[in-house]
Amino acid sequence: MSLFDVSRNSSWHSLRLQITGGLIAASVPFLIRLSGEGSEHIVIMTFVGCIIAVCIGTLTFRGISTYPGAEYSVYIVPSFAFSYGTLILFFVLGRFNYSIAVLFGSFIFSVCWMYVVYFKIQRARDLRIGLVGETNNAYVKELSQVRWFPLADPLADVSGLAAVAVDLRQDLPDEWERRLADYALSGLPVYHIKHLYESMTGRVELEQLSESSFGSLSPISAYMSLKHVIDWVLAAIAIMVLIPALLVVTVVIKLSSPGPALFRQRRIGYRGLPFIVYKFRTMKQATAAEADARNAAMTQSDDARITKLGKWLRMTRIDELPQLLNVLRGEMSWIGPRPEAEVLSQWYEEEIPFYRYRHIVRPGITGWAQVNQGHVAEISDVTSKLHYDFYYVKHFSPWIDLLIVARTVRTMVTGFGAR
Numbered sequence: 001m002s003l004f005d006v007s008r009n010s011s012w013h014s015l016r017l018q019i020t021g022g023l024i025a026a027s028v029p030f031l032i033r034l035s036g037e038g039s040e041h042i043v044i045m046t047f048v049g050c051i052i053a054v055c056i057g058t059l060t061f062r063g064i065s066t067y068p069g070a071e072y073s074v075y076i077v078p079s080f081a082f083s084y085g086t087l088i089l090f091f092v093l094g095r096f097n098y099s100i101a102v103l104f105g106s107f108i109f110s111v112c113w114m115y116v117v118y119f120k121i122q123r124a125r126d127l128r129i130g131l132v133g134e135t136n137n138a139y140v141k142e143l144s145q146v147r148w149f150p151l152a153d154p155l156a157d158v159s160g161l162a163a164v165a166v167d168l169r170q171d172l173p174d175e176w177e178r179r180l181a182d183y184a185l186s187g188l189p190v191y192h193i194k195h196l197y198e199s200m201t202g203r204v205e206l207e208q209l210s211e212s213s214f215g216s217l218s219p220i221s222a223y224m225s226l227k228h229v230i231d232w233v234l235a236a237i238a239i240m241v242l243i244p245a246l247l248v249v250t251v252v253i254k255l256s257s258p259g260p261a262l263f264r265q266r267r268i269g270y271r272g273l274p275f276i277v278y279k280f281r282t283m284k285q286a287t288a289a290e291a292d293a294r295n296a297a298m299t300q301s302d303d304a305r306i307t308k309l310g311k312w313l314r315m316t317r318i319d320e321l322p323q324l325l326n327v328l329r330g331e332m333s334w335i336g337p338r339p340e341a342e343v344l345s346q347w348y349e350e351e352i353p354f355y356r357y358r359h360i361v362r363p364g365i366t367g368w369a370q371v372n373q374g375h376v377a378e379i380s381d382v383t384s385k386l387h388y389d390f391y392y393v394k395h396f397s398p399w400i401d402l403l404i405v406a407r408t409v410r411t412m413v414t415g416f417g418a419r
Contacts, residue, residue: 029105057083063399132166203387235327259285278322282310336364371407
């Protein structure tokens with residue numbers, strides 16, 4: 001469920017309206033260029049490509065906007081940059097002639113149109129949600145952006161509400177069950193309170209490991225296989241492009257502090273199998289006694305072991321780049337739950353129910369928990385992080401991966417969550 005879906009103004013959220021408006025906006029530079037001098041064939045061919053790019057950009061943004069976020073507007077430009085960038089790549093690799101003016105103008109106009117749609121939806125959105133029966137107070141308290149209206153009477157006026165939330169697992173009186181069905185039939189959204197909480201926080205709290213929580217305990221296998229191939233290809237390309245930079249970082253680390261440039265650690269990965277992860281070393285080299293301690297595997301805030309260079313490498317996430325080798329070896333993905341040190345993973349499994357379930361997908365260089373919460377180590381924080389991992393598994397798809405990519409770029413710029 002997107003937060004946009006809570007809006008009672010459905011017209012601006014219509015896919016048909018968004019794509020039609022985008023195509024009209026994108027046709028402005030085409031019509032201007034067509035009326036001037038130049039090759040009509042090239043202009044028309046470019047515009048056909050722009051039509052496809054507008055559709056892909058709109059669908060990409062809508063797919064990303066189904067996941068929680070304070071400001072969806074920041075993902076408009078990346079969504080259309082992705083679609084138009086793919087179009088440019090197609091023209092270049094295929095050695096097709098294209099009109100830069102039409103392509104660039106179409107991009108600008110379609111992005112502007114989507115911002116109009118976004119702000120119209122934002123103005124129409126009013127999170128006035130009716131609350132039926134007894135619910136988990138923790139959910140209600142955490143969703144502070146919602147204005148709750150308790151509904152004690154099935155005949156209560158709901159005309160000013162955007163939706164109704166209820167714990168569908170509780171035994172409701174017959175009159176309330178009929179009334180909830182009437183709400184749904186009349187077009188008023190009725191949400192299970194836990195689903196509403198998950199959608200607006202980006203976290204899934206498992207109460208029992210059952211198919212009723214996820215629908216299936218296994219993610220979509222077709223996308224998992226496709227993602228594995230894409231991961232390998234992108235990692236191979238990235239390593240070839242980044243070899244000079246990786247060598248420079250290696251030399252600088254060796255010169256800045258004693259010890260190896262690469263840090264190796266045994267971690268738990270896909271299907272619970274251990275593997276050796278590679279990172280650029282950002283800490284002072286540990287002694288043999290410290291290497292076996294649980295605390296040595298944790299990174300605390302303002303950790304004294306982190307070197308000056310290491311702090312910068314962590315903030316920019318450059319220290320994670322050697323994990324491209326793990327991606328090539330099939331042990332990791334670009335995106336997924338972060339792999340934990342084996343000693344920590346064993347500890348967490350003893351303390352936290354269902355912890356092992358996060359290993360159902362390949363661990364990633366970046367992930368949903370990292371871009372939402374950052375680095376954690378304590379049990380209470382790890383439990384919260386686990387809820388983000390479960391949300392990722394539950395919504396395993398290209399859309400959430402694209403959103404994580406966009407937020408990772410922001411994280412690299414701001415240094416969010418680094419320790």
